Amino acid sequence: MILVSGASGNVGGELLRQLRTEGTAVRALTRNAARAGLPAGTGVAEGDFSDPRSLTKAFSGADALFLMMSGNETAVLAEAARAGIRRVVFLSSMAVDTRPDSFIGRVHREAEQAIAASGLEWTFLRPGQFASNTLSWREQLAGGDVVRTPFARVGLPAIHPGDIAAVARTALTQDGHAGAAHSLTGPEAITPVEQVAAVGRAIGRELRHEEITAEQAAEQMSAHMPPEIVAASLEFLGDPTDAETQALPVVEKVTGKPARTFEEWARDNADSFR
Numbered sequence: 001m002i003l004v005s006g007a008s009g010n011v012g013g014e015l016l017r018q019l020r021t022e023g024t025a026v027r028a029l030t031r032n033a034a035r036a037g038l039p040a041g042t043g044v045a046e047g048d049f050s051d052p053r054s055l056t057k058a059f060s061g062a063d064a065l066f067l068m069m070s071g072n073e074t075a076v077l078a079e080a081a082r083a084g085i086r087r088v089v090f091l092s093s094m095a096v097d098t099r100p101d102s103f104i105g106r107v108h109r110e111a112e113q114a115i116a117a118s119g120l121e122w123t124f125l126r127p128g129q130f131a132s133n134t135l136s137w138r139e140q141l142a143g144g145d146v147v148r149t150p151f152a153r154v155g156l157p158a159i160h161p162g163d164i165a166a167v168a169r170t171a172l173t174q175d176g177h178a179g180a181a182h183s184l185t186g187p188e189a190i191t192p193v194e195q196v197a198a199v200g201r202a203i204g205r206e207l208r209h210e211e212i213t214a215e216q217a218a219e220q221m222s223a224h225m226p227p228e229i230v231a232a233s234l235e236f237l238g239d240p241t242d243a244e245t246q247a248l249p250v251v252e253k254v255t256g257k258p259a260r261t262f263e264e265w266a267r268d269n270a271d272s273f274r
């Protein structure tokens with residue numbers, strides 16, 4: 001049985017759906033089952049990474065774990081090993097490779113090091129920017145047809161969280177990925193201007209992009225993100241390294257299916273914007 005953390009989120013939610021569709025035994029981990037909005041019929045266990053003892057029940061009977069970053073990996077994996085979990089697939093970040101000294105690169109690298117030291121069989125997924133980050137535009141779209149972002153013409157190969165999930169599913173259910181770190185992107189670089197147009201096509205509205213400054217964006221983001229994440233995200237979005245702008249073939253290599261475009265992600269998630 002596979003235990004999926006983050007099952008109420010973008011990647012874990014897709015992973016849960018894919019595993020259930022293929023008939024793999026799966027259990028979802030959440031801090032609050034009543035609020036998680038998981039599909040009916042899902043096996044659910046409550047637990048919190050910040051309190052490893054709360055995970056004992058959730059881990060019991062699981063062979064493999066899809067793990068989200070918590071900063072508490074050493075204690076969480078000690079508990080997982082005690083429960084008999086053998087394999088862990090960790091949702092890390094491309095920043096481990098491309099900007100190791102940034103806040104995001106450092107915390108994910110430290111998590112990877114703790115996982116590698118746990119003695120469990122591990123695979124790291126290191127995606128770049130998620131297509132689902134654009135869900136943060138929903139508030140603006142509720143108020144009109146204009147989306148305001150900084151860095152209007154900086155293109156990044158945003159990835160469909162369903163493709164990260166597909167790589168996770170492969171690494172969790174098949175052999176051959178132990179000790180691998182998979183860097184993951186979408187199939188092409190796409191700018192905020194192009195993303196706004198794609199969301200508009202998906203929801204049948206004529207949307208307009210307006211550029212704001214990085215300072216204005218930082219002010220908006222600070223309402224719901226810690227300052228070090230705001231600064232690191234804006235650096236990544238506005239001044240990507242060459243490696244961060246390159247589309248990589250890894251999703252297709254691992255899963256046998258090409259990575260999906262942002263246009264496809266927007267169509268798949270049109271209802272979330274309505």
Ligand SMILES: NC(=O)c1ccc[n+]([C@@H]2O[C@H](COP(=O)([O-])OP(=O)(O)OC[C@H]3O[C@@H](n4cnc5c(N)ncnc54)[C@H](OP(=O)(O)O)[C@@H]3O)[C@@H](O)[C@H]2O)c1
Nearest residue numbers: 006007008009010011030031048049069093127128129130
């Ligand atoms: N967004 C990007 O562009 C990007 C790029 C590279 C890497 N990443 C990595 O991907 C992660 C975000 O993935 P996502 O978008 O799929 O997640 P998400 O939609 O933001 O959801 C976060 C999930 O984590 C779970 N969670 C949070 N704190 C927890 C805790 N203390 N104990 C147990 N579960 C906890 C939540 O579960 P409940 O609320 O149900 O408990 C929720 O399902 C980032 O944190 C980063 O590590 C993101």
